[in-house]
Amino acid sequence: MLDYTVMLVAVMLCISLVLNLWRLIIGPHIVDRILALDTMYINSIALILLYGIFNQTPLYFEAALLIAMLGFVSSVAFGKYLLRGDIIE
Template identity: 55%
Template structure:
């Protein structure tokens, strides 16, 4: 088995594990007992989506997916901050 094939198998296995993590985060997002749990699940889902895009970019050998992962990271950060601020103060704009 060549090293390239071993790396591809590792990437595919990692994509499956990250997919399972996304499924579990989605379950927590839907069933979360409280709003902070759901915000945390949404943030976890963003991080897992970023990991999935990076792994998919590595699998295909293209850099387009890395740029998409950066955009999702920025949107996820802003979304988490806005939702957390809304939960704490019930107002987004001060």
């Protein structure tokens, strides 16, 4: 049962990644694109965790933690750049 559930949830996550990519492409303002990129980071973390469950190994949690930190820092850096014209003042 768990194998089928993992497959189903992986399909759901891939569909949501494609939807986020669509918003990233068509986004009317640049803030929409940043939001879509941030959501793609979070969805890819979920996909990596799912891959860890599928392979029955805890090895991928470090990768997920790294992606979470990089995603947050890059989103905040984009936001600060758009807000102030500079990242570190």
